[in-house]
Amino acid sequence: MRRALRTLTIWSFIWFTALASAFPAGAQETEADQEAVEVENGNLINAVVDEMIVADDLEILLVPLTAEELSQIAGTWQSYVRSRLEEVAQVNLQLRSASGTREDSLRSQLSSLNDSGSDILNNYRLVLEAWTLKGAKAEELEPHTDYILALKTGALKTTDLQTLFQNAWAWLFSWDGGVGLLMAGLGVLLAVWAMMFIARMVRRVTERGLNKIPTISRMLKRFIATAVYWAVFVLGILVVLALFGVNVTPLFAVLGGLSFILGFALQETLGNLASGLMIMVLKPFDTGDYIQVGGSSGFVDEMSVVSTKIRTFDNQIIIVPNSKIWGDVITNVSASEERRVDLVFGIAYSDNAAQAIEVLKDLVARHQLCLKTPEPEIFVGELGDNSVNIFCRPWVSVR
CATH class of the missing domain: 3.30.70.100 (Alpha-Beta Plaits)
Known part of the structure; x- marks a missing residue:
């Protein structure tokens, strides 16, 4: 018994000693890790506020930063913009009294300052966009947006016509300006054409698959094929817009709001839509059938999700809303063989x-x-x- 107690005492001493030595070591490791994180964060922020950073790199480095950090970084980039515009203002003042070779040198210097200032302003906008995505408040963003707007107005007022013409000419033939805009437009047109081609191919495949199902009406086949075409086309356009840097998230919010409003404004039309879908699915008649409905009779020429076109024996065209057809007695003369x-x-x-x-x-x-x-x-x-x-x-x- 004494031996067991002695053994237990020894092991308890060893255990408490290990715990006592482990806690300071753990604290030291935690402090070291925290210092490493602080150093890493400091290096990241230093890289983000580097005035010479490329826009593509800046956009990547902005992702892990918090809204509080981005608010401070936005102030730093605003100071860069202000400093560069101060240099531009000094050169503009010297241009008023310069002539000859001196004027050419100043204009060359001004062009270089405008190019670098444009890059800085673009990086400033990227910071503001990242800050907005991280939940920046409107009152915090307003001074920055007002400052950028005032810069545009002030630049037009203080720049002479020759400089404006040179800047416009340079923008027109630059990849960041007119040439880039032209290429983007051509890219969008090519993408739209490609989406239309892909949508047509998908529609043809869908039609071939539907033709193998004899129980589906011709009207429903046409409706499904058309719906597939537009779904593929719209989704493709959204993907193309996203690839070109357009934020498509607000579009979904707009579509949601419009659908809510249209749901109240177009109740009768939605009723026709629902009736048209019921007719297509349950198939009381099909195109080419002779029917009697709603006081009208004739051959079914065409049907959409909203209305049905009936051609009478004397070649008159009658357009009947689908809700009127579905809510009335339908006599299909051509149903039986x-x-x-x-x-x-x-x-x-x-x-x-x-x-x-x-x-x-x-x-x-x-x-x-x-x-x-x-x-x-x-x-x-x-x-x-x-x-x-x-x-x-x-x-x-x-x-």
Whole structure:
């Protein structure tokens, strides 16, 4: 027992000694790590506020910084812009009284200052954009945005016409200016054409797949193919805009707001849309069918998600909203492959009705379009005021 207690005491001493030595070491390691992080953060901020940094590198280095750090960095870049504009202002003052070789030298110096100032101003904007994405408040950003706006107005007022013309000419033929804008425009046009081509190809593949499904109506196939085309095209355009640096996130917010507003403003149109989708899915009729609906009758020429176009026998076009069709009784004359034709023949009371019935039976039997089964019905249907009416009801194929 004593031996066990002695062993336990020794191990307890060793354990507490190890803990006592571990905690200071851990504290030292934590302090060392913290110092390393501080040094790393200091190096990152020093790199971000480097006046000669390239815009592409700056955009990458701005990602890990916090909003508080970006607010201080924005002030630093604002001071760079102010310092460069002060140099530009001094050169502009000297240009007013300069001439000859001195004027050419000053204009060359001014052009160089404008180029470097443009790069600094662009980096300043990148910092403000990163700060905005990190949750900068409007009242914090307002002094910076007002300062940039005032710079543009002041530059136009204080720069002479010759310098403005030279700057405009240089911008027109620079990759950051007119040439770049032209190439971007051509790139957008090429991308739009490519998206249209891809959307057409996807639509054709979709149509081929839908044609293998016999239970889907032609109207629904056309609707699905069109929806796929526009979905691919719109998504492709959004991807292209994102590749060109356009922030597409606000577009989704705008679309969400518009859909909410249009949902109230276009309730009847949305009802037609829902009715059109129900007609396409449940397929009470298809294009080419002869229907009777809503007091109108004719062949279905075309159907959209909003309305249906019906062509009458006298070649009139009737546009019926889908909600009117779906909410009414639909008679599809072309739905069945076989249809009965109801004919009425009147004979005089002095004529032989039995003989007339036999003549009609013979005509129906010899007619190529009349079916043998179901058998035709021929009988005296009614006694009119001036004639005996014989009903003749043969069956024909509508295909």
